[in-house]
Amino acid sequence: MKNTLIFKACLFLALFYSSTAGADTFIALAPSMSKIGTPSASTRPLLADFRLGYEIPHHQLELAIMTSIEDDQLNQLTIDIPSVASVFYRYIANPKSDVKFHLIVGASQIEVESSYPGIADSSDQFDGFSYGIGLEEAFRSIPDLKIKFDWISLYDGDQITISTISLGLRYEF
């Protein structure tokens, strides 16, 4: 499923923007606080969020790979997110402004591992539509380097929501 998602993402990127001239590629790195919400309680594993993408005026496309930094515990329950693979399209609402506002849509595949006393360790996978918002501002001394903030709902299911908040850096080549 993960390979299918990545393949779809690459195909999507290639079909829509292969002929676009003047696109800037970029990378981004951020620590990301995830939140797995259920009707009764929530847990918050910590992730490292790496992104690769390219940008044309008003638009960005990026591939995000997130991996676990630290699991979270709720009493005896240990929850970890070993991997997240996502593709995001970002629409830049105000490209001329110093602080740019992004609308984010895409798809994500999230793997969640859990362990609880007396219960066999388990791994669950969630695939779904993702959406969010972002804010970004360039450093004046290094215009290609930006500081960015994202809130993204990676998965919004019947009873479970998985979202992330990240604050990191993006560099345009």
Add this chain to the structure above:
Amino acid sequence: MATRLLLAPSVWGFAMNFKTCNKLCLYALFIFLAACSSGDETNLVNLHTVADQDIVSISFPADTETILSINSEYDFSLQGLTSNGVETTISGGIQWSLSDGAVSTIDQKGHFTASATAELITVTAEFGFFSDSIEIKVSSAKFDQVVQFDQNELIIDMCRSQTFTPIGSYIDENGNEEIRPVDSITINTIDWIIRDQDNNPSQRAHIETLDNQATLHSLAEGNIIIQAKAVSQYSNTEMTSGDFDQAITNNLNSIKLCYSSASDLTSCAVTNASVKKDKSISLISVANYQALDGSDFYENISANSKWGIDNTANASIALSTDAQQLNITGATEASNATISVACGDIEQAIDGIDISQGVVLDTPVSCLSGASCLSASSTVAIDLLSVTSLKVSANNTNLTSAEALILSVRPVEIDLITTAVFSDNTEADITSDTTLVYSITQGKDVVIEEKAGFVGIYTVLGAGTAEIKLDFRDETFYALIEIP
């Protein structure tokens, strides 16, 4: 040029169509992606549910009733074992269900309503990935009489309240007897009789039934005899149970008064209590008891205490609606009232009092000599209301403090009327109040002089400026008058 003009709209239209088409493709893609959301959420939801309350196993409590009367109601509960080995009642997140074909019903709070006919059913509770079931018999056996005060032998301390589950005898259509807790239909109809050893009505305790739960409230140490009187559904006659002997023990270490707002009963105390006239403060009686394991604990015993006051002219007292606190309302300013409280047998007679409404006397309460009883008291000061302003009129014309009233005609007398505005927004005429101090600060014996034998009335002697200073509590008013 004309061709260009003709072509322009079609080119523009094509461009617009292309943009619209592109947007539609993106929308379609997002909808496709949204529709693709998948994943089995059950495991993660269950894990969070049990982990939130730290539960590692579940079970029905040992005292769960397994035979219930037709048409009765019962609240099921579930207990869980936490990871550190403590048994606790699970507070939520339980899914309740009944076996297929059951006519009885159960809601998601565990509230069970029995069917109108007998049936055997299974009640299942699911909590996260844990599940437990219990077999329930909905019985058509009819209540006959109460045969036992409680399932267990009870230890009841004086001035405490103790819930209990009376046990009844039920008889089915074949004459078979079922001994089980009295159901929700009958428990509210029981008339409890409490007597002392001499067969007289006892004021040591009373029994209250609320929300299908019976509670014994004890007021004094000693033995009591309890009987339950209720209509037998089996014989359709009023049945009075046998005598149930119950001891009320004295494990009381101390008693004290606290403010009702006290959050820590261990260290609370009443110091410099005061209340303004027509305002209230609330006190509680707090007892320290010796537990069976040797430890001690504090408890609010206001409902089962005996309350008194030394002066009802200065303040009035009444228990709150839930009897968990005593409200004291100030009546006479600048006075005191001593509130007394006792747990146990007191000197004052309470024979004529309905103790189920609480014991509140118009006299101080004090412990009977040699009786098992402890008491406490505290004095409450009824404060003067503070004055926010004074209103003064001279010969029916309102004055402003230190602002001259210029008269055009010289009067024979000046008649001052003074009204105080209090902090509770009430007003009172204080012209003749002995604490209102008048003093002539300008024109004394030249312009005006006090009229002998009258308060606030001045005789005009001649032309000039007259100023009268009025002091009342912390407020001062200068009545300034220009006399022609």
